[in-house]
Amino acid sequence: MTVTTHEANVLGEDPFETANLLDPYPFLGRLRDAGAVSYLESTGSYAVAGYQEVYEVLTDFETYISSGGLGPRDIRKDSGWRPPSILESDPPIHTVMRRALTGVINPSTVRALREPFTPPAAELTEQLAQRKTFDAITDLAEKYPLRVFPDAVGIPDVGREHLLPYGNMVFNAFGPENYIFKQAFAQGDEHAAAVMRNCQRENLDDTGFGAQIWKRVEDGLITEQQATLLVRALLSAGVDTTIFGIGNTLSVLARYPEAWAQLRENPKMAKFAVDEALRLESPFQKFHRTVAVDTVLGGVHLPAGAKVLVFLGAANRDPRKWGENADDFDLNRNASGHVAFGMGLHQCVGQPIARLEMEIVLQQLLERVAAIEPDGAPVPILHNVLRGFESLPVRITAA
Amino acid sequence: MSASAGATIDAVVDQVDVVADQVVSLVLRRTDGRQFQPWQPGAHIDVHVGDGLVRQYSLCSSPEELDHLRIGVLHVPDSRGGSKAVHALLAGTPLTISEPRNNFPMRESRRYLFLAGGIGITPLIPMLEAAHAAGKEWTLVYGGRSRNTMAFAQQLEDRYGPERIRIIAEDEVGRLDLDQILGMPRAHMLVYACGPGGLLGAVEERCMGWPPGALHTERFVASTLGAAAANAPFEVELARTGTTVTVPNDKTILEAVEEVGVRVLSSCRGGLCGTCETQIISGEPEHRDAVLSEEDREAGEVMLVCVSRAAAGCPRLVLDL
Structure with a gap:
């Protein structure tokens, strides 16, 4: 069989340009319409934005590898700014690390967190319900994960202030080394050193996920360095994304009062609301993969070594997958299959924790807040790959 | 149409072969000479082995040939008698079985x-x-x-x-x-x-x-499981919704619940991802997932409704749905 190929459509637009970062969806629509696979002059990488192609790149982890790094540079040739994480590895190295992590974070271990995770959410939302207005980001979304997640990992109180700046570095490095990247890395060494210190066995408590990961070193499954890197992965991937997930969910629900009312009637639907909001406003919008061997995707020949920029947030709004109302929030939509947590081999291990945090916050808020609406324009955050808000002023009616 | 629960077929043992140490292969045909219903790889049948004992055996014949079914049975000396009874069967013996059913379906992949x-x-x-x-x-x-x-x-x-x-x-x-x-x-x-x-x-x-x-x-x-009527129908009471649904033998709890308009978050629908984990208020589940730990199974407080069912002898589950 011969496969006919055509050239990728060349796009002059830059996805990392400020306007496209602050409001990504118009550009993502144009990118999807340009064809299955485009070539971005600005980054020198190929781009996929349709659900089908994104799904193929994510699931074919032999052709589209991770060890080249999630940024635009190939870290195999040009070593990265830190030792490669689980996200930046391929089987078989990835396999033992993933085994260790999945053994520690799974439905059983996460279920046990509902109890300790609930009171802080109740307390925070109780305070906010006393007010007429608040900022859903700075007063809630940023506060809650920092209250519960570092305890679940078991890190000391000292050094927690470095978690957000460190997460900001890690994720911004999946984009080009622009001014956003440089700003994130301004005090980079200090943040990285502080977070690495908290990944060491002696600095972790005896019961958290961190200690359980280190236990797998005793079992001989992973090395001490891998244990350190896995705890680092939890700390870097587990905070920002959840903050953005909570913020994005509330940004959507503030615009859909009838959905809020429906949720008040049936708070059990909170997890569906979260799922649909993650589809519509995916916190992790995009990252790169590296082509391992010459291949053809969507009729376009991709040479070995090429970088492919994978637009998760665009796949999650592809009308061919989600219908003509793909850009709308629909509480009754079945959003399963969205790629907000990735898909396949590298799919987010912390997904059940993130979902739990988001569901608990929303349920606690629903209990105390009869109605929520925007109180001024939300301020989107300027970030290379994450989608979220710096500020989301809301006005509420207490229940 | 699949067989209703408990529906049985009169079959006859057509051929018995010793295929390995302690393993016999039985070829079964319908007594009425008709074909078996079409089945897919991974399917099993119930075999009524006498004294009220029912055992499940996977089919190892070809789904292309519906005039007979083949099962392979290992003699387990310390079992509760199922395999021993099957090993005692001779060609020509009548045998009560079920139509093929599949709890282990093969999914499309490359x-x-x-x-x-x-x-x-x-x-x-x-x-x-x-x-x-x-x-x-x-x-x-x-x-x-x-x-x-x-x-x-x-x-x-x-x-x-x-x-x-x-x-x-x-x-x-x-x-x-x-x-x-x-x-x-x-x-x-x-x-x-x-x-x-x-x-x-x-x-x-x-x-x-x-x-x-x-x-x-x-x-x-x-x-x-003992005399498990493997996919018997049972009732599920949805405590939050306030309705009760019957789960027939050929549907999962998830499917039955969704049919009456109650939503359950699910993803793989194959007992692998844990997304549809549901709290059990009362009743005893038969866990068929690959997610829950042994402790979870023992505790019986949650189940994955995409694959797991009510245990034999438990006609009603009450779930937090």
């Missing part, structure tokens, strides 16, 4: 790795045939104590060749090296494993390094 421990080879045999006919990339790794205990090993090797069929006899080369077999996940490869619980536990642990949903297993639950 590549397959089949992994059998001992008599766990049986449900995989029709899968190999299907994968081969469809031109898929596949291999079978088949472990057992020694070649003479490994049913169908020689036939499979003869039919598909040693490139595809890897026979690992413990007395020759040692036990299955799971770190080697499962240490390098492949893209678009599904793993189908069947064998004793210890083997499957070790396989599950290693497949934690594979893409979620890559592993599909069948445990020998049926053999420990």
